[in-house]
Amino acid sequence: MLDRRTLFGTVAAVSSLLGAALTGRKAEAKTDIATKNLSPTGDINKRGSTGRFERIPDLDLENRYDFFTGFRNFQHRFNAPAKLRVEKILESKGLDPKAKLTMQEAMELIDDDLLVQASGRTWVSNQQLTWKTLSDYFHHHADEYLAEMEAADNDGPGTLELNPDLNIPKYIQHEIHAMPGGYVGNPFGGHVYHLGQNSFYASISRLGDNEQDQIQTRTVDRLPLPQDKNVRRILDMGCGFGRLTTALKERFPEAEVWGIDVGGPLIRYGHMRARDLGIDVNFAQRSAEETKFEDGYFDIVTSVILNHEMPTEANKAVIKEAHRLVRPGGYYYPIDFKTSGTQDHAYNQYRRWYDHRWNCEPWTPEFVAFDFEGEIEKAGFNINRETRAALPGFGARHAIKKA
């Protein structure tokens, strides 16, 4: 994906600057990784790169994507008037306008209000158009992008283990985020999700569009060290296209780093991207419920926004598996939403509803009602409640395995 000639000139400089500006990371660690770059075969890079981000391969695609990202920002402006409208509706029904309700209660009250529903409709329509535009592009150029991945499959640094026979759990076969094919069914799931994720971040994060993986870099920098400071092996569960995985390797260059996910197209793209960045990480198509690694193999087991994509029983299995994998004194740090319960302001509940139902997040309500921390402790971990959240706004679950 990334052109080496461009990369050599810019990645070290840009990522070092970003590293220094955003994370305080020492510049030499990143430069060290950038200089390991090899000359990839079959590489497609149509419009050059900006730092570690390969530019969107077509100007019209970039232009439309730019619009959808801008519209996503604009869409937030529906929130204030829609929230006021919700409060007026509650008031008109003799209820406290700020009352905390369940999702179902909120939906029954505001289901037929056009202003409120326009806020959901615009969000969902923009999301659908974004995905369609991105996915259509890669499908129209399928042969060249599949060939590019094929050329990278067996190339390094790093390894890729694909398992077309993997028994993929049904709960993750949904078109999560309404992305065509979801995490498992779109041959270009990695390409599409990468860009869609950037657009999403651009609308919610002060760190911008995340083209330089700023968010993952900062998240990883905020992870604690084990008490004995030994970090030899790290696992990123449900790694998607491996943004956190590569950031982990960049922070811990001496460690053996693994990313696992059930989505073949996601890790395939992730491997190609890591190879292009010259980052030596291993990707495997495996389930977080049954990772096949030895007991106590990892010093750190982590994940980002994995758990809310699973039903409770699967989460319990993942926590149990994490406990099996972490060595005594090591830790499990799953990064996901706070499990804040089932009651909230009616408009917040409305937004949760359309995210759950129409952005296809089937398991989020179940997850936020789940005693995640309690289950982690039940598995045998001690949660260090003094640890800051690795990703601000998300839950801090620094679960140390008893020595």
Add this chain to the structure above:
Amino acid sequence: MATSTLKTDRPTYASDFIPSDVERAVFLGNPVLDNMMTSLIALGAEVWSNRRRMKVVEALLAEKGVTAEMIETYMPTAEQDAEWQKDRDRFIDLTYSPLLREGDLPVSAAFTHENK
């Protein structure tokens, strides 16, 4: 359950998936209104795409000395004409095909046994 429709001899490593029913969602009480909202956003994407491209073109033209009059009087070839029509049809498809959607599930429709 659904499968990727991509026709290729190359391995894709894509698996079966459960299709979302988001296409059937009705937020605004009438699917036509929903569809119009989607069309409006798509139209905005096309308009902005052209305006942004034009900014690139104009910047480059100015560097190369191409005048506004030369642009006004340019005559496309038959080949160009055909190609541009194809692109126009893609434009229309993206912009207006949402009007054809037939949504029928109210926003509050829960997951059913079949779609979860």
